[in-house]
Every structure is written in C-alpha cells, then in structure tokens.
Amino acid sequence: MSASAYEVPVLIVGGGGCGLTLSLLLSDLGVEHLLVERHPGTSILPKAHYLNQRTMEVFRQHGVAESIYAVGTPQKHMSKVRWCTSLGGDGPLDGKTFYAIDAFGGGKTAPIYAQDSPCPSSNYPQIRLEPLLREHAETRAPGRLRYGNELTAFTQDGDGVSATITELASGKRYAVRAQYMVAADGGKTVGPALGIEMQGVGNIARIVSSHVTADLARWWDDEALITWFINPDQSGTFGSGAMVPMGPTWGPRSEEWVIHFNFDPNDPEHIDEVTVVPRLRALLKLPDVAMTVHKVSHWTLEAVLAERYQEGRIFLAGDAAHRHPPTTGLGLNTAVQDAHNLAWKLAAVLRGQAGEGLLTSYASERHAIGRRNVDWAMFTALNHAVLDAGMGFHPGQPQELRRMNFEAFFADTPMGATRRARAAEVFETQRTEFQAHDLEIGFAYTEGALVLDDSAPHVPDPMGHRYQPTTRPGHRLPHAWLRCGGERLSTLDLAGRAGGWVLLTGDGDAWRDAAERAAVKYGVALSVAAIGAGQACADDEGRWSRLRETGEAGALLVRPDNHVAWRCQGMPGDGAAPTLDGVFRALLARA
C-alpha cells in the first residue's frame, strides 16, 4: 500500500442510479466511502424512468421518496400503456388504438397496489433522478462524490483493494486504499478486468433512442405513460417504436419525450440528431411537427448476467452484474435493490458485527434475483411478438396482407369484433410487464442471511401479477398499516434506516429480554415492535394479524432491508425452535 493512499472503508466505482443509491444508504448507515464517476456530471440520457413500489420503499426508508413523488409523474398520468397506429395523420387507419392496458398500479389494479405497499410506484427519468439522488448523497457525504474521476487500475489482497484514480480534467492520478470496492460501473471496467464472464445473449437488437422536445399535447392520452406504435407502413411492434413522456410537466403537456425504435443493422443510413427527424415524424404521422432533438443514442439490447457477483473484496452491482431489455423496467429498479441488499451488510461487517460470510450472502441472494430478472425482461420483451400475432401480424407478411389485417381489425363488422376480442385476451398477457406486481414486491431469497423454517416454499404466480403476502423467511415483510404512539406507520417502517433490525411480536414482554441479550451480545440495533391489543402498536385494520402467520406470542425477525430473516411460532426458546442468540450467530456469520 502506498503511504500516501487515501484510505476509505468503501470505494464505489460509478455514479449512476446504483452507485448514488449505495452512497446515500451507506451514509445513513454511518459508513464512510468515496464514489468516483468518470463523467463530469450525471447522465445526459433519459434512460430508465419507472420506479417500482419496492424501489420507492427503499427510498422511503431513506427519506428520499417524498422528494421523488413531489416531482415525479402523478399516478393519473402513468396508469395506462397503449398500442396505437400513430399519434397523428388523417388516413382511415391513423390515430387508432389497438388496446390499452392498466399499468404500474393504475386503473383496476390501484386498490391492490395500494393495499400491498405504503408506496405507490413512481416515474422519474434517470436524467432527472440522478441529480436528485446526487443532491441527497452529497448532502449526506459532502466532498465524497468525485465526478470526472475514473478508476484506471486496481489490485486486491487479503485486506483490501488498492485503486488508482485519475482526475480526468488534470490527468492527475492518486491512490485509494479501500477495505471493499463496489463496481457500480455498468460493467464498463471492473468486471471485465476481473475476467468475470457475462453469461447470456449479448447482441439481441440495436436500438436507437431519441430524446426530443415537441408539443404533442393534442395527440397524447392523458393517462398513458407509454405508447407503442404499429402501423401499416412499419414492421412489428418493437420495430415500430415506443414513446414515453420525459417531463418535467407530466401528461400530454410534457415538454420532452423519448422515442425508441429498433434499428436494422443493414440500414445504410446513419441515424443521428438530424437524420432521425424525418423518421420520427413519419412514425408519429406528424409531418410538420416542430421538434428539437437533444440526443440520439445507439445501444444494444442484451440479456446477460455476471457469472458471479463477488470476487474477494469486490462486489458487482446494478448493470455491472445484469443487463437486460428495458421491458418490465427492471434495470434501474434491480440496481437500487442490489445497493439496498449490500449496504447494510457492508455496514455490519465494517462495524465488526458480522463475519465476511454475510457479504457472501449478497452474492447468493442477488445473483438469484438477477437471474430471474434477466429471464423475465427477456420473456416480456419477446412477448411483444405474441402481441403482434394477436393482432394478426407476422414478420415477413406481404404488405397487402398486413394492410388487410389492419382494416379487418378496426372494421365495424362481427369479424372485426372477433379480432379485437382475441387481441384483448392476448394483450392481457402483457400484464407480465405492466402489472408485474408479484415480481416487483413478492420476490424472496431462498438462501443467504436467513434461517428457513420447514414451511412449504411459496409458489409465485407464474404470470408475476398476483402477490400473496407471506412472512416465510426470505420474503419481503408484508405491509400493513399500524398505529404506533399516534403515528401511522407501515410494518415496513419498523426496520431501520440506520441499520436496525426489528422483532415483530404480539407479546412484547415475552421477547424483550431475549432481544436485549442478543442486541448486546452481537452489538446490533434490535428493537421489539409489539403489535396488537394492549401493545405499543395497534393493528386497527386487523390486517397484520391476518398476515403475520405466527402465533400471538411468536415473533418475526426482520433484517434492516425489510426481508424476514427468521420466524418463531411461539415463545422464545419454545420447543425445537432455535434461540434468538443462535439465529443471530447464523445470520451474522459469526463463528
């Protein structure tokens, strides 16, 4: 180690959604860190925008959610996704809607989403979200986020990671010595240098995304967050394009928009900020619309997962670990949730509360989720071809047949009605993408920092929609509203922003001593939340007593990231159940 190295417990490489989230979470946990980002500022591309309920719960736990809700898309402007022929045009097939599906917790799904989480989903594109996260992170850790600073070399040994950082403006290099390094670098640097293979399909399609300003208020549906286009002059749903408002005003009056479309690699034309304009006007069928193009980006659709998330003292997170199609909006959401899983574990190990094995559980828990999310994103992307078929469209179809299908679909005839009815059934299969409620909040860890019981594993809805709350270890703690000392709290509010664990029980007296002993012995913050008649928290709606799946005197041990670590049906030390002491020893990987 160089004598002059800047020493820090955690070095975060990358200041995208993953790195910024990790920074602010580590600050809340009291962990010193340094974040380096090679770009001079936050993303200039709108990229991801949908923030699912689980992500908003993470932001709620860390005091960020309200600032996102204040500026993000109101629910009424993000409650539908629709498939249309075009926005404008005056031909018989222009401006027609094939189908609209309730989405993101809107429409008929609203009561279900509201009952299962204290947080509605939100929408805020990365181009705006990253500055907001940066502000939160810098307020918590002034001077610890260094933009225009690139990780250019690193080595690791048994005690830590030695990194070389280059300040790009001056070319000046400096050394950093960290106990742990997190590669939140989108897979640009660290994983490839470690030789970690990205497994899967790397070159599925080439996409062109255009970020534009245009006044489209006359043509945009008030409730739609995404409009997919398919019209007789284009091929396939994906090939025809998808469009999303980017704000800052939401709904039809959005000033900015993003339009994605497939780009044929054999297309001789280079699509740039100038040549894209006629294509966009043709797609929208608005030949004269005024449009300012901010940025055209070319990117490749992949479905790849890192073969491993950990190499010694280095962890991969976010896009560095998994990259997949944007369908279902899992990229940024999974990145934020990776950071949430890793942050409290780093804090516990750095505080000496836990052994290194706790960090290994990050890799096993999140790798399984990464596998599932890569597969799911790929599945929902490919299901767009099923939607095409549901409308009667097939790749390579002769143009006359294609036009005939369009005419037949919208015809005011019994056969037209039959075609529309069939399409409606087929479009509803896309609830796997736009109503993926169970996939988003019902996921569970099956091995890791948990003490499993002998209950039957939960069988998830194969369509990823119907969420069934359960307190089986590994699952996210179900949400129920409680009244605690005059305050309305979610069960999810009881585990801590500052890394605290919580024991939920119907009988506080029975568990208080065991909890205090475990807290002292393991040096952890562990509170007892007693819920029920005569206890500190009232379950006025009775929802918690229906969901807890433990007896009155039983208890649930919840990790700082709100996943259930262990549950006990009866009193402490009852029967064959392990003791709280033994449970903590196992969870914290203490010898």
Ligand SMILES: Cc1cc2nc3c(=O)[nH]c(=O)nc-3n(C[C@H](O)[C@H](O)[C@H](O)COP(=O)(O)OP(=O)(O)OC[C@H]3O[C@@H](n4cnc5c(N)ncnc54)[C@H](O)[C@@H]3O)c2cc1C
């Ligand atoms: C054009 C585009 C559109 C997208 N659209 C969607 C969408 O609609 N929905 C969705 O869910 N997802 C979308 N994604 C994916 C989504 O943006 C990512 O999943 C998300 O950005 C992941 O965040 P991250 O922080 O892990 O990685 P990134 O956002 O890639 O951030 C990584 C950061 O690390 C920095 N970095 C890399 N190497 C170094 C180094 N050596 N030193 C210092 N810094 C370094 C990079 O500059 C970068 O800022 C899109 C991606 C792209 C490219």
